[in-house]
Amino acid sequence: MVNYVATLISKAPILEEQRQAWRDLLAKLQLSISHNKKLSDRAEDFFFDLPESLGLEALRTEVNTVCNEKTIDIALQPNDRYRRGKRLVVFDMDSTLIQQEVIDMIAAYADVEDQVSSITSLAMNGLIDFNESLRRRASLLEGVPSTVFESLKSQIRLTPGAHELCKVLKKEGCQLAVLSGGFIPLANWIKSKLGLDYAFANQLEVSEDGTALTGKVLGDIVNAERKAHLLRHIAEMGNIELAESMAVGDGANDLKMMDTAGYGVAFNAKPIVQEKAPARLNAVSLQDMLYILGYSLDEQNALLEN
Ligand SMILES: [Mg+2]
Structure with a gap:
């Protein structure tokens, strides 16, 4: 038997009907709730023992059905010291920490939107891999002024709650x-805005006179494998166990880092990513991530106050 916690999180106050659907599922599986704890009117923890004969995967599949039917998220995880004891949290950037996809913004700036979206659709249909799609999209940017990133900064919108989530995690001693x-x-800029410890992303080559992009990508491409590798690398540098880490992202190329981390959360992700991720959160604010880690709203507010 392993003691588990299921965190119910809703965009609106949790309805009795949603709570009941969760209780009915546990009853059907002959599992019983030992106790529950309200984190806010939109989030609630339920603690229960899970026999090893009933795998977590089997339970997760059933839970996801309830989530889809009742428009609620239910995050399952062992109720152990690692839940709240995170020491490293890594985030994807586009559509996770920020609300936009930067490549689309650059494409609009350079007036190559159609070409970029046709490469994106080749990649989404599995006809080319991420590295190839990045190289092809980057090549369309040849000649674009190197000031492009500076000009985009004023258009970038941080995801609501990103500041609050990072502030609380930093206060609790997490590396980010x-x-x-x-x-x-832009990854470095987001790092400084949110007070993160590290930023890793792709580097576009700049012409010798410094004025324009050459359309080439320099160094290792940050793809799914590289994200997982970087997570391991940062953990190692900080002497942090992988069990003490969490990864948050919205894309298919975030799944490997989610699997590598102690816990992984798909944030406002595509259905296929939600299905494969250890947990999902469909929320307006990234701050709701703190419910998954067991912080009540009162505790969050106290940590945010000073
Ligand atoms: Mg993304």
Whole structure:
């Protein structure tokens, strides 16, 4: 028997009907709730023992059905010291820490939107891999002024709750990183805005006179494997166990880092990513991530106050 916690999180106050669907599922599986704890009117923890004969995967599949039917998220995880004892949290950037996809913004700036979206659709249909799609998209940017990233900064919108989530995690002693398949000038900027410890992303080559992009990508491409590798690398540098880490992202190329981390959360992700991720959160604010780690709203507010 392993003691588990299921965190119910809703965009609106949790309805009795949603709570009941969860209780009915546990009853059907002959599992019983030992106790529950309200984290806010939108989030609640339920603690229960899970026999090893009933795998977590089997339970997760059933839970996801309830989530889809009742429009609620239920995050399952062992109720152990690692839940709240995170020492490293890594984030994807585009559509996770920020609300946009930077490549689309650059494409609009350079007036190559159609070409970029046709490469994106080749990649989404599995006809080319991430590295190839990045190289092809980057090549369309040849000649674009190197000031492009500077000009985009004013258009970038941080995801609501990103500041609050990072502030609380820093206060609790977590190291934070952005691991992005996007570009390093903006990843570094997000790092400084949110007070993160690390930023890793792709580097676009600049012409010798410094005025324009050459359309080439320099160094290791940050793809799914690289994100997982960087997570391991940062953990090792900080003497942090992988069990003490969490990865948050929205894309298919975030799944490997989610599997490598102690826990992984798909944030407002595509259905296929939600299905494969250890947990999902469909929320307006990234701050709701703190419910998954067991912080009540009162505790969050106290940590945010000073
Ligand atoms: Mg993303």
